Amino acid sequence: MAGEMKSMKDEIAVIRNLLREQNERLTRLEMENNALKITVSKLENDNLLMKDRLEDISDENKALKLEVSDRRQVTTVLEDSNHANMDKQEEPSGAFGENAVHRRLLLPDAGSPSTTPLPVEPVAFYAYMSKSEPTPSNHHSLIFDMLKTNLGNGYNKFSGTFVAPSAGAYVFTWTINTNPHGAHWINLMVNNVIVGGTVSDTQDTADFDSDSNTAVVVLDQGDSVNLRTTLPSDRAVLVADVHAFTSFAGWRL
Structure with a gap:
């Protein structure tokens, strides 16, 4: 047994x-x-x-x-x-x-x-990021490499910088997408001087965030314009895919 x-x-x-x-x-x-x-x-x-x-x-x-x-x-x-x-x-x-x-x-x-x-030649550009960018550092210049429109050839998709081909009043607009639990401080720079900005903050939420802003500035020929981070990002990803375009655009009035 x-x-x-x-x-x-x-x-x-x-x-x-x-x-x-x-x-x-x-x-x-x-x-x-x-x-x-x-x-x-x-x-x-x-x-x-x-x-x-x-x-x-x-x-x-x-x-x-x-x-x-x-x-x-x-x-x-x-x-x-x-x-x-x-x-x-x-x-x-x-x-x-x-x-x-x-x-x-x-x-x-x-x-x-x-x-x-x-006759005045038109000046306009539109570009967006082809892939997401994780945790960019402080004073990091954003590069929008997918160039869709570039009348006047003022935008450089390799540096992310627009150089005014002629003097005049220009409109710039941008959209930044952020992942959950992250934050981005983005500034529009003209010759390294801040003229506009946005804040995307999802640190206390589990949702994605999309923020946009627009600025109208008067430029001289040769002035440079770009977007950059102001503070280092903590656990924040610049989201870019076919459903959420992180983009940058501008045109002369």
């Missing part, structure tokens, strides 16, 4: 060990499954960002083709004009020549100032 009881206890102990090993294996599989889900999610986001980049390249290619076509048309017009001037005969003398002189006298003096305003 004692032998049978010992045998049953041994079998129960073996079964318990098997159950424990199975539970540990299930826990490991669940952790691996969660890690795979995170990896797949990141790959999907990277894929969407790559699609956006391909669209940007396609748009830039179309713009370059249009610019080449426009320049070819201008070249053709100039060549036709040169040929016409070379083929033009001397004006006849006599009464017809006198009439031509009178007509020329009625034209405005070439040296007098023109009252027609010169």
Whole structure:
């Protein structure tokens, strides 16, 4: 009888060990499954960002083709004009020549100032971050590398800085997305002088935060404008994905 009881206890102990090993294996599989889900999610986001980049390249290619076509048309017009001037005969003398002189006298003096305003080239840019940026340090310049619009070529997507191609009044607007339990202090800088700012604070909440601001400033040609952090971030991530764009834009009035 004692032998049978010992045998049953041994079998129960073996079964318990098997159950424990199975539970540990299930826990490991669940952790691996969660890690795979995170990896797949990141790959999907990277894929969407790559699609956006391909669209940007396609748009830039179309713009370059249009610019080449426009320049070819201008070249053709100039060549036709040169040929016409070379083929033009001397004006006849006599009464017809006198009439031509009178007509020329009625034209405005070439040296007098023109009252027609010169056309103003548009200046505008819009860019956003292609990936999130964790815990940026103090006085960290933000770089918005996905450039969608850059009329006037004033914005540099590698440095995150806009340089005014001409003097005038400019509007700047920006949006900063922050993860839960974090905080960002962001300032708009003109020649390293603070002219605007936002605060994103979710340290006491479990929600994401999105903050925007707008500033109108008068710039001289060559003035530089960028966004930077004012204080170091603690556990704060600048969130950037296909659903929450951390962006920077500006245009001349």
